[in-house]
Amino acid sequence: QKEVEQNSGPLSVPEGAIASLNCTYSDRGSQSFFWYRQYSGKSPELIMFIYSNGDKEDGRFTAQLNKASQYVSLLIRDSQPSDSATYLCAVTAMEYGNKLVFGAGTILRVKS
């Protein structure tokens, strides 16, 4: 089992819709959870981080964490073509020496 799993996609949504990106992780001791956006040929850009169970909202983005289910998600409301990118889920845990462990990424395509 991979440490951090994401559906590779592509996930296609129409402009204005809600995009839902999901991530599961294997280590119950995981402590910090991050979503990065990466445009083709560019570096990862931090979108959200979340440490506690529940929802965290920032503008059009909402991160959701459920530690019991070992699941973290990113919702993007009112999706725009400019949101088209690869979204990387990343997790830190003591088991990993607090290193950032990335999922393979989900490709999101927002169609206008």
Next chain:
Amino acid sequence: DTEVTQTPKHLVMGMTNKKSLKCEQHMGHRAMYWYKQKAKKPPELMFVYSYEKLSINESVPSRFSPECPNSSLLNLHLHALQPEDSALYLCASSQGVTGEVTQYFGPGTRLLVL
């Protein structure tokens, strides 16, 4: 300000060349990282510096040599690279390796080894 800068943006080198990648941050962060990213893959950790000391080396070949001259600077010295080392090299920094561990990435150096 969450800016990490990297130079050069692009680098082409032969297998016998010696070159260096540079990274700089002025956020007062005490942890700095080098990652390698191949196309369509997530970043792969190479090295971690914490308080200017190498704390993690992910079994990287010795042709890659990191250096942390001070708390703001991180270098990656390259020597006798192979074509398969061609990739995007990313630098990142965080406040620490425990506690506040949010990592911010620089724009990367696109390396091509001929």
